[in-house]
Amino acid sequence: MKPWVGNIFSGKVPIAPLVVFRIVFGGMMAISTIRFMLKGWVAELYIQPRVFFPFYGFEWVKPLSGIGMYFVFGLVLVTSLMVMVGWRYRLAAALFFLSFTYIELIDKTNYLNHYYFVSLVSFLMIFMPAGRHFSVDAWRKPSSTKLIVPVWSVNLLKFQLAVVYVFAGIAKLNGDWLLQAMPLKIWLPAKSHLPLIGPLLEEEWVAYAMSWGGAAYDLFIVFFLLNSRTRPVAYFFVIFFHALTALLFPAIGMFPFIMILSTLIFFPPAFHENVLNKISRIFRIKWPSEGSERQDNYRLAPVYKWFMVTFVCWQLLMPWRYLLYPAPLFWREEGYRFSWRVMLMEKAGYVSFHVNDPATGRMGQIANHDYLTPQQEKMVATQPDMILQFAHFLAVELKNQGLTDPEIRAESWVTLNGRRSRPFVDPTVNLVHQQESFLPKTWILPAE
């Protein structure tokens, strides 16, 4: 095996970056969860809806009833705080991952790339020795303290962040983004009331500059963060870029702050040790030195090694799976999710479901809002897999109402990046007889 490979698996590094990441991540998750609950979204998104849209293969994931969902969110909150302070760290990280991911799997309506990021990071953190220092665990059991950890743990986090950025950058390398400055040409003028920068946002060249600047930022920022000479400037750009997106697009919520703080992992151990020392001094805590419990020389068990390799490969391949489907991706959205396509297109649609009862020849249309929340209505209108799921839901609903073999067809119009809306799915296809699968959907109409 080449020496550098050995180094990736068995190299050593001070624990400080991992500890800071643990505190920051746990803290931000706690804040996000409290914010989510205060906004009333638990009830709005997970209790009130009549229909849920689970992911393909995860149809067995169902929301708990009423108070049960609050319990799950409570668990997310408590475990994120436990991760932050490092109390029963590994158990907390595992429970956090499970409860958070469970919530995300309930309804793809609420899918966000940054939730996916949180699931992945929290999964990785289960396997990391991040609770061995500067933690309740280390305080209660000094012998468990570790000040030196395997380098793969920190590198895996850097890798995960690199994946987010680089793939977000690659996703921007398309004609609409680069040559039409779409969707920024729509989104930026909508912010032209902002003080100072407002008037600029209506200028077309600004949309182009920000499209290209954004793509370049995503593609290259990680490499500048990795290099110690460019890192300070790069981090300034991280703050600038994410602050700008937070200002322009308040609807993206916590994501900018999560990225600003997560990228601190790229700073050297000395930086993180400094931070921890300062905190220790303020609170007058003296942490135990390296504990007696020395179990290994930080060599990775083979099973972990292969697990790591698999995780990395999966991360590198997932965003490319769209190539297995017919183009264009933005129209068809097959292989769109779980690929770091963030703030990439302006897509809106309108879908009506036509019901035909062959037994009686009666025909009518569904009032979507009788069944769907506004957010669900919006998502169903532009995403073929959700159109199909809703049609199947309606079939069951109508059978319960006494129809023997209802036919359901969708008439839908979608506008993408400022193009005139056009029919999205084949209105002659009875969706009841179409099954969800990983195969391309034959009933999606061409984009132009």
Next chain:
Amino acid sequence: MRLGEYKKWAPVVLMLAGMMVTSCGEDDNGPNAGDNFDQKGFLEHVGSSLIVPAYQELEQKSGILRDKISSFIASPESSTLEEAKTALFEARIAWQYCSPYQFGPAEESGLVSNLNIFPADRSKIERNIENGSYNLGTLANNDAKGFAALEYLLYGKDVTSGEVIQGFADQPQRATYLQNVAELIIATAAEVYTAWSPDGGNYLGEFTSDGALGADAGSSLGKLVNALNLSFERNTRDAKIGIPAGIRSLGITIPEATEAYYAGYSLELALANVDAYKKLFLGQTREGVKGLGFDDYLKARKAATTSGSELPLDEAINAQFDAVLGFIDQIENPLDEQIRTDNSRVQQVFAQMQQLAVLLKTDMASALGVVISYQDNDGD
């Protein structure tokens, strides 16, 4: 360039190409480049020349309606009954021009619930009158009040005017009920007008303030576009046409669900209502004076022309408004009779309205950067 034609292998080449495009682009755009749209001016015009006058008119007509009903109750005879009916019709027309604006004060006051839920529930109204104890403020009584309830009481079902008048004479509580419904209408209409009026709550000031600019969920534009879409879909397309025509009930028609089932002028109301949306789109006052409208907004945003044969979006929407009005013109009053005899033409009106809803809700909202969501949420 088409979507999906990626050149991921050569970002640098593309970047250089793009810089050239960018630098050339400014010269090519001619007079439209940097054509800033005066959003504040647009909101001021819509607010002060369309919305406030519409609510003012509604308040005035509702006041007249209440007075005419009082006169009728004081002297129940044919002439006062006719005057009350005329006042009802005029107030209902005034309402049609308020219906796109169900946000802010109108939402807080429950204007639609108190004024225009239809069809009215006849038996509930009769039960209320019989019992004498009722609270018109409750949700349960939404279909026992408002214009539709007044209409039922003034026109009756399958009875002559004489019998209607006799009914009030025989049953004093009936007159009280009529009066109470009319009072609730004027009270709510006045509340909303006062809230909008610069001399009252001055919601107009809030609507046009700098803090309410932009296109986000809480902005005035966001509220206006969301409200007009919600109202057009549910109160216009579905309630006036779709539901009676059986679109929402697997083709089983419900002629009695038409807006003016007893009075027989459902189509006048529908035409006025669509006209209200069209005038809002064009930024026209009731008298037809043109100011900044959504059409100008779309022009400034150079909205959507992909293939050469396509109309610009503002013209396409305008044409679709005319199509809807044209198809309504081709059907005849009373609408319930039309539904019974030749429902396919009513269904055509629905189809045209559906097409208009698509343009307003997807193309227009998308081009203006307005997110259609009646729900607060994070996105990415």
